[in-house]
Amino acid sequence: MTDILDAAVERAGLPVHWSWRIEVRPRRRTLGLDVLPDGSIVIAVPRQTTPEDVTGVLRERRLWLAKAVRRREALAAEHPAKELVNGEGFTYLGRHYRLLLVDEQTAPVRLRGGWLRLRGDAGAADIVDWYRVRGRHWLIEKVRSWAGRVGVEPPEVLVRDLSTRWGLRTKDRSLAFHWASMQLSxxxxxxxxxxxxxHLLVPRHDDEFRQRLLVALPEAVVLESKLHDEGRRVWMGAVRAAL
Ligand SMILES: [Zn+2]
Structure with a gap:
């Protein structure tokens, strides 16, 4: 059956560089399209699908697919996935380190002698956790030293996954930072x-906010554009299998 469906996909005339696969899902009622984080397309078909259905739906939704593939590819390129192999590069506080897989080590992850040492049974989640725990210690100091200059009491500091944000103020006036921000300089x-x-003093990005920001950090505008640039390339925790 999938041979016939493969041919039906070919007839839809998708761009040749797109990668796709068909999955027969007996419990589905309609044909579904999904674009995975690497930009490849999954065509989920119910058992009774006809080749004409497949060709028709793909032709109909080509523009939608093109946009979805493009978006995924752009995001994947900007936030590259890492391979957990010796020599893979990781960044901490703007400095570059190489990954070294080790057999014996008490902690799953350690930074030592210029290497990020990863124990054999550990994985990406342990590296994320390392950024989070180590980052929190570092950020607590940073927040404390800046709080006085900004004129606020040092708040509680949390480090976690904030999706597309570097930092935010929580309801109870703690500050949360993205673990991935620990890669920034x-x-x-x-x-x-x-x-x-x-933001603990001024919730919005209004004139008062900008004033206070520039008084505390006169080079803020330059740093903002640098953050926009550097920030797009940080690792967000995705791994790919070694070839
Ligand atoms: Zn803000």
């Missing part, structure tokens, strides 16, 4: 920290 983390500290 310290001057950019200053910007992130000062930005969030000022």
């Amino acid at each position: 310290p001057d950019l983390l200053d910007l992130v920290v000062v930005h969030e500290l000022i």
Whole structure:
């Protein structure tokens, strides 16, 4: 059956560089399209699908697919996935380190002698956790030293996954930072920290906010554009299998 469906997909005339696969899902009633994080397309078909259905739906939804593939590819390119193999590069506070897989080590992840050492049974989640725990210690100090200059009491500091944000103010006036921000260089983390500290005084990005930001950090505008640039390339935790 899938041979016939493959041919039906070919007839829909999708761009040749798109990768796709058909999955027969007996419990589905309608044909579904999904674009995976790497930009490949999954065509989920119910058992009774006809080749004409497949060709028809793909032709109909070509534009939607093109946009979805493009978006996924752009995101994947900007936030590259890592391979957990010796020599893979990781960044901490703007410095580059290489991954070294080790057999014996008490902690799953350690930074030592210029290497990010990963124990054999550990994985990406352990590296994320390492950024989170180590980052929190670092950020607590940073927040404390900036709080006085901004004119606020040092708040509680949390580090976690904030999706597309570097930092935010929680309802109970703690500051939360994205674990991935620990890859940024310290001057950019200053910007992130000062930005969030000022939010404890001024919730919106209005004139008063900008004033306070520039008084605390006169180079803020330059740093903002640098953050926009550097920020798009940080690792967000995705891994790909070694070839
Ligand atoms: Zn803000």
